[in-house]
Amino acid sequence: MSSSHSGHVVIVGAGAAGLMACRELGRAGKKVTVLEARERCGGRIFPLPTSEFGYPAEGGPEFIHGDAPETRALLLEGGLSISPIQGTRWKVRDGVFSKAESSVPDADRLFKALTELEADLPVSDFVKRYFAASQYGELRRVIRRMVEGYDAADPARASTFGLRDEWVGRGLGNHGRVVGGYGALVEFLVDQCRRRGASIHLGAVIKAIGMSGGRMVAYCADGRAYEGDAVILAVPLHLLSEIELPHSAREKVALSEQMGFGNVVKFLLRFATKWWAGTGSKDLDDLSFLFTEDSVPTWWTQYPSGNPVLTGWLSGPRTKAVMHLGEAELVEFALSSLGKAFDVAVEHLKHNLVSARAINWGNDAFARGAYSYVTLETRKIQPLLRSSNGDGVFFSGEALYSGRDVGTVEAALASGSETARALLSARP
Numbered sequence: 001m002s003s004s005h006s007g008h009v010v011i012v013g014a015g016a017a018g019l020m021a022c023r024e025l026g027r028a029g030k031k032v033t034v035l036e037a038r039e040r041c042g043g044r045i046f047p048l049p050t051s052e053f054g055y056p057a058e059g060g061p062e063f064i065h066g067d068a069p070e071t072r073a074l075l076l077e078g079g080l081s082i083s084p085i086q087g088t089r090w091k092v093r094d095g096v097f098s099k100a101e102s103s104v105p106d107a108d109r110l111f112k113a114l115t116e117l118e119a120d121l122p123v124s125d126f127v128k129r130y131f132a133a134s135q136y137g138e139l140r141r142v143i144r145r146m147v148e149g150y151d152a153a154d155p156a157r158a159s160t161f162g163l164r165d166e167w168v169g170r171g172l173g174n175h176g177r178v179v180g181g182y183g184a185l186v187e188f189l190v191d192q193c194r195r196r197g198a199s200i201h202l203g204a205v206i207k208a209i210g211m212s213g214g215r216m217v218a219y220c221a222d223g224r225a226y227e228g229d230a231v232i233l234a235v236p237l238h239l240l241s242e243i244e245l246p247h248s249a250r251e252k253v254a255l256s257e258q259m260g261f262g263n264v265v266k267f268l269l270r271f272a273t274k275w276w277a278g279t280g281s282k283d284l285d286d287l288s289f290l291f292t293e294d295s296v297p298t299w300w301t302q303y304p305s306g307n308p309v310l311t312g313w314l315s316g317p318r319t320k321a322v323m324h325l326g327e328a329e330l331v332e333f334a335l336s337s338l339g340k341a342f343d344v345a346v347e348h349l350k351h352n353l354v355s356a357r358a359i360n361w362g363n364d365a366f367a368r369g370a371y372s373y374v375t376l377e378t379r380k381i382q383p384l385l386r387s388s389n390g391d392g393v394f395f396s397g398e399a400l401y402s403g404r405d406v407g408t409v410e411a412a413l414a415s416g417s418e419t420a421r422a423l424l425s426a427r428p
């Protein structure tokens with residue numbers, strides 16, 4: 001194989017990780033070709049047309065979680081800004097609305113058990129061992145909402161150390177949104193890549209990576225082939241098994257099966273009016289999040305913006321029950337759940353409905369799920385996937401992030417930068 005220093009890098013996948021790697025390699029003077037299966041860049045960052053929801057709504061990521069230094073630096077560079085989440089969080093149980101506490105019940109006990117834990121174990125076992133007593137019912141509910149809802153994870157596989165890093169390290173607060181949406185960030189990155197001479201090919205579904213005449217070749221499903229001196233695979237981890245790879249890379253890919261990857265179904269419902277503000281006995285005008293006991297357990301608004309859009313979130317193992325439903329059926333499912341939560345007739349909701357989307361990421365051919373979560377094996381496998389075998393094949397993406405928040409845009413951007421650095425410092 002030619003040296004990775006000798007110049008031309010092929011990147012498979014134009015999501016946040018692939019674009020970030022492309023930008024950094026372009027900055028270092030490399031020739032870069034990006035091959036993307038979809039007819040657009042951004043991957044799981046999926047901006048919806050403003051005409052559909054009245055603002056650049058997000059079919060994929062919407063929030064910036066915590067410090068997110070790479071994301072914030074990039075936004076600053078691109079002249080983009082962040083709007084903090086505002087408003088009041090509510091929960092509804094048996095038709096009764098009450099303010100959702102941001103504090104965790106029995107927090108002292110939970111944090112003590114987490115910090116004293118010496119050996120990792122699945123979250124479901126941790127809960128059984130320390131919090132099985134009936135008095136911890138509310139705490140169990142909060143942990144489940146965090147693990148299944150926020151991390152889209154299976155509690156039987158999710159790492160308790162991972163949960164500890166998230167909770168003890170950061171807490172749940174400090175979220176914001178990109179003004180103009182994450183799509184604006186993708187546009188900025190694409191522009192940066194092109195300015196540095198990168199060529200980006202859309203509709204290029206890569207089926208195999210091979211060698212020819214000492215060079216690496218990426219083969220597309222439609223017969224096109226692209227040569228380079230090194231290849232970065234920046235596709236979602238478990239899609240790697242659908243790409244034929246050199247033997248050494250295949251062994252690594254097999255390991256990645258042990259890492260967690262959860263699913264999300266995201267519902268966006270645009271109404272003619274903000275009808276929920278005056279529903280029931282409470283003033284819900286500044287509703288931010290609503291937690292329910294119904295089949296779609298989490299909803300949020302665009303507050304403080306007045307857009308009359310409700311976004312529903314179904315994630316983790318509970319999405320398995322709806323995998324067979326098409327988009328129209330999913331919208332019905334969401335309306336029925338919303339009607340139950342607010343005790344409003346579905347027909348009334350339909351009458352008020354302007355546009356609707358239901359995006360089941362598990363059925364997306366180029367994602368097959370939403371984002372990764374930390375299992376007991378993740379932290380052992382990540383360094384193996386990040387390191388190069390000297391075969392010219394590199395892996396990148398949110399799942400490989402060594403920091404706390406895998407499964408985020410921040411993780412993908414940081415991983416892209418890290419992969420570029422690893423490639424640049426690889427021995428000739």
Ligand SMILES: Cc1cc2nc3c(=O)[nH]c(=O)nc-3n(C[C@H](O)[C@H](O)[C@H](O)COP(=O)(O)OP(=O)(O)OC[C@H]3O[C@@H](n4cnc5c(N)ncnc54)[C@H](O)[C@@H]3O)c2cc1C
Pocket residue numbers: 012013014015016017018035036037038041042043044045059060061062063064065204205206207234235236239243264266361366367369370371396397398399407408409410411412
């Ligand atoms: C519904 C949802 C909500 C989310 N919410 C948030 C949030 O609020 N905040 C947050 O920070 N993160 C959130 N995330 C996670 C975040 O979107 C991802 O972690 C991040 O965008 C992943 O970037 P990536 O570059 O690693 O992968 P991707 O964006 O998936 O990029 C990989 C690219 O590879 C392409 N590809 C796949 N197979 C092939 C192939 N064979 N040939 C060529 N190209 C291929 C794909 O089309 C894709 O463009 C959310 C994700 C989802 C789905």
